[in-house]
Amino acid sequence: MEHIELFFKSIFIDNMVFATFLGMCSYLAVSKKVATAVGLGAAVIFVLAVTVPLNWLLDQYILQEGALSWLGEEYAAYDLSFLSFIMFIATIATMVQLVEIIVEKFSPSLYNSLGIFLPLIAVNCAILGGSLFMQSREIPSLGLALTYGIGSGIGWFLAILAIAAIREKIRYSSVPPALRGLGITFIITGLMAIGFMSFGGMLTGGDEEQKETPKVEATIENKKEEKKDAKEIIADNTKTNNQ
Amino acid sequence: MGLLSKKDAALITDPLADNNPITIQVLGICSALAITAELKASIVMAVSVLFVLGLGNVVISLMRNIIPSKIRIIVQLIVVATLVIIVDLVLKAFAYELSKTLSVFVGLIITNCIIMGRFEAFALGNGPWKSFLDGVGNSLGYGVILIAVGFFRELLGSGTLLGYKVLGDPIEKTGLYAIGYENNGFMLLSPMALIVVGIIIWIQRSRNTALIEEN
Numbered sequence: 001m002e003h004i005e006l007f008f009k010s011i012f013i014d015n016m017v018f019a020t021f022l023g024m025c026s027y028l029a030v031s032k033k034v035a036t037a038v039g040l041g042a043a044v045i046f047v048l049a050v051t052v053p054l055n056w057l058l059d060q061y062i063l064q065e066g067a068l069s070w071l072g073e074e075y076a077a078y079d080l081s082f083l084s085f086i087m088f089i090a091t092i093a094t095m096v097q098l099v100e101i102i103v104e105k106f107s108p109s110l111y112n113s114l115g116i117f118l119p120l121i122a123v124n125c126a127i128l129g130g131s132l133f134m135q136s137r138e139i140p141s142l143g144l145a146l147t148y149g150i151g152s153g154i155g156w157f158l159a160i161l162a163i164a165a166i167r168e169k170i171r172y173s174s175v176p177p178a179l180r181g182l183g184i185t186f187i188i189t190g191l192m193a194i195g196f197m198s199f200g201g202m203l204t205g206g207d208e209e210q211k212e213t214p215k216v217e218a219t220i221e222n223k224k225e226e227k228k229d230a231k232e233i234i235a236d237n238t239k240t241n242n243q
Numbered sequence: 244m245g246l247l248s249k250k251d252a253a254l255i256t257d258p259l260a261d262n263n264p265i266t267i268q269v270l271g272i273c274s275a276l277a278i279t280a281e282l283k284a285s286i287v288m289a290v291s292v293l294f295v296l297g298l299g300n301v302v303i304s305l306m307r308n309i310i311p312s313k314i315r316i317i318v319q320l321i322v323v324a325t326l327v328i329i330v331d332l333v334l335k336a337f338a339y340e341l342s343k344t345l346s347v348f349v350g351l352i353i354t355n356c357i358i359m360g361r362f363e364a365f366a367l368g369n370g371p372w373k374s375f376l377d378g379v380g381n382s383l384g385y386g387v388i389l390i391a392v393g394f395f396r397e398l399l400g401s402g403t404l405l406g407y408k409v410l411g412d413p414i415e416k417t418g419l420y421a422i423g424y425e426n427n428g429f430m431l432l433s434p435m436a437l438i439v440v441g442i443i444i445w446i447q448r449s450r451n452t453a454l455i456e457e458n
Contacts, residue, residue: 019433024272025356082332085350086324093317122316125354132347178448179441182269186441193434 003147006139010151013200016126017159018193020133023126027160028185037164038157040121045153047099047121048130051092052149053142055131058087088131096122126156163189254376258384261451264357265388266444271357276392276436278348282405285393287334287341289386291349293379295326296358300378303366310367319362320353327352357385392439400430 016022023044030040061067063084068075100118104111121127130152139145166188175184264270271292278284302322303310310318331349334342342349352358361381366374397403402410402419411418413426429435 021272021276021433021436022351024276025270028269028272082328085328085331085353086321088350089320089324089353090317093320122320123354123356123359125351125356128354129347129351132350136347176445178452179445182266183441183444183448186437186444190434190437190441193437197432197434 003144006144006147007151008202010148011155011158012196012202014133014152015155015159015196015199016129016152017156017189018196020129022129023124023156026121026124026126027156027163027189028182031160031164031167031185034161034164034168037160041153041157041160043118043121044124044126044156045150047092047096047118047127048149048153048156049146050099050149051095051127052130052134052152053145054095055088055091056134056139056142056145058091059084059135063087084132084135089128092127092131093122126152159192162192251373251376254373255380255383258377258380259387260384260447263384263388263447264360264381265385265440266447268357268360270360271355271385272440276440277433278345279389279393279436280396280400280431281344282390282393282397284341284344285389286386287338288345288348289382289389291327291330291334292352292355292357292385293382294330295323295352296361296378296382297375298378299323299326299358300361300366300374301371303362304369304371304374307367315367316359319359323353323358357381388440388443391443392436395439396430396435399427400435401428402426 014020017024017027026040031037059067061070063080065079065081066076068078068080096118100111103118130149133152134145134148139148163185167185170184170188179187258264262268265272278288299322303319306318327350330352331342334345334349361378365377369377394404397405398409402408402413408418410424411420413420
């Protein structure tokens, strides 16, 4: 149950593109054709599914405060969490290289369809973001980390697939000249993000009466604090709704 | 410009307008939009990127002749990651609240495409001084958009600027609120950041028609 909940939450509610803007660069640059978008999306799912659990292990056994205690008593006091950025990005860059080499060796056809996208992925914010969110949300187990990786990958895949399909069609409509290309893509993404916000109530269960009231309260509270960003508001709403 | 030659000055001024990293080169959108709900966070983000890109460009440019081209991506990532760790620790020490608001987005400066993009496109082929100017120019261009978006989102969304209640107090009904003005809470949510940037692009391209894309 935990797994299913996290899975759907990372696809729809905390969608990488629409809720946190991760991986926007390649999302905007590679979404002109559906076929290429599918290739990049698949590569992102794959790399996230590998790197998030790997970085979870690193975080759990090397980086966290007291994580080194398996080495012996005297190491228990070390806190290496300031190294997480460099560790995570090095892991991702190495994994991407490794995956590229392995895929090239064992499945040339997959390499031909994914190959050109793999180097791009090392610097895709969605990948590093996945690992950093995994760390900051304190995902409790390796299995959940894997679920989270795959789920957010699929969320990203859905987003780029949808925008690529829309951009293919929009070529035939008359967009104001100054908005053509980038501008309209931004606005469409904004509208899609508004659509995805409606998934916020998805994991509340069937209890109608309990669902409505806390949600409104939570929104008002958040507005008063005025400091939270949108992602936190959504996360808070879901949390309150879950209770 | 006595200090800078004409060419050098162009390195700084070009990215501010007609070659803006966000609206024209489409770089660095990832970590830019999520933190623009408040002006203060936008400014801090802009300054952090200025530091990382200015310094990183110089470092990469100094090393450009000894980096083997096959592993250059990893070398670049390590340089950025080191600089970002410095930014992160400084923020945690002197502006803890703010570093909580920015959360993982400080770390995401590492994969900010502006940085890798400028390293690849400029620092690997030019001297340190020019690279420094290019880095400063591009991060200023990035900062301008970030601050503009942050300004409108904070003003319309919560009626404040940098935390000061410029439009009056919504609870005691003073200032604009006395005549029935309401904050648009929707501006604080993520979709509006995209739409605000879309509108900025629209305005920019209407003013300078040479930038319009062919579908």
